[in-house]
Amino acid sequence: MEEKALKELRETIRKEVKEAMHEEHALATSQKDVLILAIYAAEIMVRNGSETYRVEDTIMRICKSEGLDFVEALVTPTGILVSIDQSHSSQHHMLTFNKRIQNRLINLEKVSEVNDFSRRFVVKEMSVEEGMERLREIDKKSLPYRITTQAIFAGIASGFFILLVGANFPEFISALLSTIIMTFVLGILLKRGFSYFFTHLTGGMIAASLAILASTLHPDIRMNIVIIGGIMVMVPGVAITNGLRDTIAGDLMSGIIRGVEALVIAVSIAFGVGFVLNIWNVAQRFL
């Protein structure tokens, strides 16, 4: 009799432990799923040129909406680090995820879509699995404008920009055409996976050579203003401004990373333009 009771007791304890373990496991996996989702959303945002605090904010909101009280996110343009747990007081189920980000570009459409997604997710419009599906959809989307469209609009932008700083009509036309060619080449080089330094160096060289060509063809065309129109499309003004904004807001690491990125781009453009201009100066002596 006693043995039977003992056996039953053992059985129930075993069952309870098993259930508890199962529950804990389920809890851990659901936490992990949320963390993976948050990291994925953050990765898409950083890769497409979002600001640091917006990414951190998105991670916080996604995790907190799923009942995770303890969220620590460290976002830089080169990597994301997130730790989560159920509560602030006991941190026994701490999970940490580290994601390295290799290359970045500016695609504001994706930033906007992930932002919209996080807003929908937070008000429980979708489950974690559906959210993952939606994020994959966003990630797979191609650029909204193709390279040719981009090139044409870049030409228009540079042409109208130099009209703003006082260009005449022939300069407008030459900046338009040279920037279209330059942006097209730049887009193809970036697509092939060349580094920032090499692509912007090439861009600067093309802009300078086409400007020199235009200035020899027509006496009214000033070389400098056409080059300015060309490099305005590549100039890392956004990186400089975002870097300074991050620094002012206290995200010092992101600020420095963006600042260095801007410096590399600026130096490579200057290198390309300067190289061609120097050669032209030397060549003029012989002509």
Add this chain to the structure above:
Amino acid sequence: MTVALKFVYAYIATIGFAVLFQVPKKTLLRSGFAGAFGWSVFNIINQEFNSVVVATFLAAMVLAMIGERFARTEKQPFTVFIIPGIVPLVPGVALYNTMIAILEENYNLAAEVGSEAILIALAISGGLTIVLSVNAYLRKKRMALAEKRAIKIQEKKNKLVNDQDLDPEEQQKEMEKTKLEEYYKEQFFDDEVQDYSSDEEEQ
């Protein structure tokens, strides 16, 4: 005349830059306005006071205000409107001049123009940051106010329902008044409460 013409040029140029930054198609036309207004402010103030840095600073502030406004009405992150808009203000010309000065080995001129470029960049980011942090603070305050009002109205409603001494006609009247109040609250505060598409820098 030239101001209007330059407004149009800046509008078109900003749309061109917006395409380069892959702005969503439906907001393309609107994102041109931030840049156009920003450049116009820059142009006018630069002509009046003859100071590029001050003009850039004020232009960045105007740009940030317009971007915030559009971000709220369009439910988009405000970067979509601001990033294309700041490109015409960016010190591209100053950077180019710095580079030319370095090429000519005229380092005094390079330092002069280079520091101007840095000052312009600082002016842009300073202007943006000031407007965005003030707006974030105001939004927080408004949200707190809206919440307080909602609680007050709920309390009033509960009181009216539970009040036995009031005669039914008056109760009906009061109830309608509260409903009206609630309606106005929704009209003015709803987007504030639900919206966090734009900036919230101070966590």
